[in-house]
Amino acid sequence: MKFEGNTLRVISNEAGIATLTLDLKDSSVNKFGAQALSELSDVISELAQDGSIKGLLITSAKEAFVVGADITEFMTWFQLDDDALAQKLQEAHDIFNGIANLPFPTVAAINGLALGGGFEICLACDYRVMADSAKVGLPETQLGIYPGWGGTVRLPRLIGVDNACEWICGGQQKRSAEAMKDGAVDAVVAAGAVVDSATHLLEQVLAGKLDYQSRRASLRAPMQFSPIEKMMIFESVRAVVGAKAGKHYPAPMEAIKTIEKGIFQPIDKAIATEIKGFVKMAKSPVARSLVGLFLNDQQVKKAASRYSKDASTIRHAAVLGAGIMGGGIAYQSASKGTPIVMKDIRQEALDLGMNEAGKLFGKQVERGKLTTDKAMQGLGKITPVLSYGEVANVDIVVEAVVENPKIKQSVLAEIEGQLRDDAILTSNTSTISITHLASELKRPENFCGMHFFNPVHRMPLVEVIRGAKTSEATIAKTVAYAQALGKTPIVVNDCPGFLVNRVLFPYFSGFSALLKDGADYQAVDKVMERFGWPMGPAYLLDVVGIDTAFHADQVMAQGFPDRMGHEGKNAIDLFFESKRFGQKSGSGFYLYEEDKKGKPKKLKSEESVQLLNTLHGATKDISEEEIIARMMIPLCIETARCLEENIVASAAEADMGLVYGIGFPPYLGGALHYMDEMGLAAFCELADQYKHLGKLYEPTVTMREMAAQQRRYHPY
Structure with missing residues (x-):
């Protein structure tokens, strides 16, 4: 068999092994939209009727396996009436059930990120081989819904109810080691060996060394628990999840209800239960808000990328003013690989700033995110200084001294004289006009605001503030630096307080x-x-x-x-x-x-x-x-x-600024969305x-x- 479409291709070899490669054209990632589902449906139907096919391997041509459903298309589903939405879900289930019911074994070769529907297609396969660098997960509860293409049905049967509830209700991405430990995948191998290992596994099944039919039968049947076992599992899960989710985010608790009902049903009835609950969640105002925030976040990131696409790389930075904020900025820059000079006039302030950065690196070591050597290397990228000598050749400076306009103007004018003519100068002011601060500068076109939020390492937002004379090149470089720090920059125009x-x-x-x-x-x-x-x-x-x-x-x-x-x-x-x-x-x-x-x-x-x-x-x-x-x-x-x-260019940026900057309740979707809903x-x-x-x-x-x-x- 051979097929070439816009979202996938299929080719089979002489041994009868078909390889279905997901490869969405004109996109850096695979995602499931209407066209992908349509092509997948056609291919699965054809494979089921092709007597020459002995086994199926599903893989991806992208760095990620599948990042999930195309949310922009998915939003149109939510606007359908209940019956029409249920029908759409059933059609997707028919495709995934078609994979699960193929008259030959199936293996997913998970080379990269497999989320949402991208992981649910893997669950529909008989076996899963995962790259050690890949991650999998069902993040739907973070959008106010829960898995709707079989996740609540297949995952509990595969890894157990308590693990499945934790995966689904938490919505977190799982690394390969945890996926293997919980039984969500059958093998973990080096990234370059995923396809070969998956092919070998499929050959083992075809040789009769693994019984895929009995595995299928056990995963289709209702699960068996005594009343006491059921009570202990679900009472415990509800207590933990309810405390974390809170009353404003109902999807995790609804997912538990669906799982609890579905595990005692045959797979077709469990799927019907999942569809019914999904429709309820999809129609909720919380889902509208959270899916809206997801789309807004994409819009904000695209806007930032338009600014920074032609910007030169910031190779060396400086922060003026140590202490907690300066130390936080220095840590963030160093931890993301950009060396930074931390300048202050007092040694005790530098000690405080280095201590703050050291504590943050230490916490990363405690959490297993960094080795001690890596943490020391990161800390070594921060150079504490009392004089301007080390600052002369940096690409960007973040001024973070006391929030006083006269002091800031004095410091900014002083540092400007020490910098290269093309260096960018920024102020971490939270309220003071950028145009006012620039009034004493010789190169105001190279100056803008760069407002970080405290604590710097946790807060995702950076406001990049354009003054009256700020050049677009300055904005571009500053946005690029914020992105390099792992932050979400939003460009705003100057006024007291800016946006947030x-x-x-x-x-x-x-x-x-x-x-x-x-x-x-x-x-x-x-x-x-x-x-x-x-x-x-x-x-x-x-x-x-x-x-x-x-x-x-x-x-x-x-x-x-x-x-x-x-x-x-x-x-x-x-x-x-x-x-x-x-x-x-x-x-x-x-x-x-x-x-x-x-x-x-x-x-x-x-x-x-x-x-x-x-x-x-x-x-x-x-x-x-x-x-x-x-x-x-x-x-x-x-x-x-x-x-x-x-002051802000779009409703999306306004709402994301409030959610990311001051913790506006996400379930309300931002101030403008809140008014839309009301x-x-x-x-x-x-x-x-x-x-x-x-x-x-x-x-x-x-x-x-x-x-x-x-x-x-x-x-x-």
Whole structure:
């Protein structure tokens, strides 16, 4: 047999072994779209009827095996009615069942990444041979759904219920050693030997040394458990998964329900159970949000790549200002292979920065991610210096000194004189105008903002800020450096606070107004955490630093006095005056003491309660609905303003900036998606209920026009 299509090809040899090679044309990866499924269906039907075929090998011509379904096409499935979506799923199942029911043995040669549908096609095969460098997994729960092409049916029968629940509900990629240990694959070999090893395994089966028919029979039949065994397995799994997933992410718990029902059914009925549950999840608002974020993330990465495609490589970097932030930036650069000079005027600051980087490398060793030698090599890529001599030949500098415009301007002007004419100079400012900082520079075209988020090694976002005179070449090189650091850069235009902090401070303003009206800050924190934020506003202010927030609040009030200025003293002012700077000082809204691991542990502070009582009086109850509305409305409106004023180029970048930068609840999809889901007309009506609170609660003219026309920010 021979077949050549746009997504795959098939050729058979004289021994009757057919090789199906997945190879999507004009793409760097294989993914399952409508055309791939159609060609696969035709080929499997033809193979089943070809009496000359004795066995089938499925492999890939790409570096990855199959990365999963084509999400852009898959989104159109979600918009179908329930019956039509179920029919689409059944058609995909028919293809995979066709592979599982072929009248000869099948082996998947997994040469690289096999995720989602890409792993489910492997599960439909009788045997799996995996490269030691490959990874496999079923990440669908991270999109608010669960495996829909047989994953919940075949994986539990293959590796056991508890392992399958952990794989599916966690949605993580599994390395070859773990896949082999759990029984998900039959052999792990060197990457270059995958096809030969899979072919050899197939020959062993054809020689009668392995019984593929009995294996098939056991994987089709219902599983057998006593009532006590079943109860112990699923009660334990539900407890662990429920605690991790939380109420806002229902897919993992729904996957458990499907698995629990399906394992006691014959495979055809178990598939019907999977389809029914999948349809339910696909129609949920959480799935719309999470799939939307996936598409937004792809859009953001494409936008960044358009900037950086022609940029020259950054071979050597420098960071000005050591300490925690400077050490974090230095670690990130060194850990990704770019040598970096860390400059400060104080030896103790350099010691702190090197200690921070050393701790981060040490944690990688503890987790088994690095050997001690590799960690030492990484640390060796950081050069701590007190003078500018080592900085003269670097390609890019990140200034990370104190958030004070005069100090930053002085440092930037000083370092500019030490650099090559083509070197890029950036500032890690969180709020100060890039155009203002550039006003004293001789080469403002070589200057831009590069705003990292703390902790640097964990936070994925970097804001790249374009000043009035910043050149496109500067933006391109800075974006390329951010990508080299493993970060997601978003290019924004200059204004006080840029995108993320400009949007965050109206949220803090809503919090301050709630306190003024008698809200208990601890109650507000609990409400917003239940709503999905990683931490409430009081706790977040403590983590950011009350001193940092105080200075940023002044910048924002000066930049947007009509809505971010405030009369009289607020809670941030009060705590700043009291030198309660948050975690860094051991006290803010909460008290902090180190736990056994040396991490700050949050404790209740009666002194904070009393201080706020002197400012605002005794607390009173405010409903959860009002707290959420008063916190979220200013943030959402300011996000819309940033889009309208072209501070950020697209709705996708705006929403991803908030998710990646401040932990906006992913299940809500970002501020603009949140308004899309609510409906702009409904959002404007809600905002109007709070118009007495001032300009922060006034939707823009464009928002009202969009509401009247029933328009959305996102196409999905």
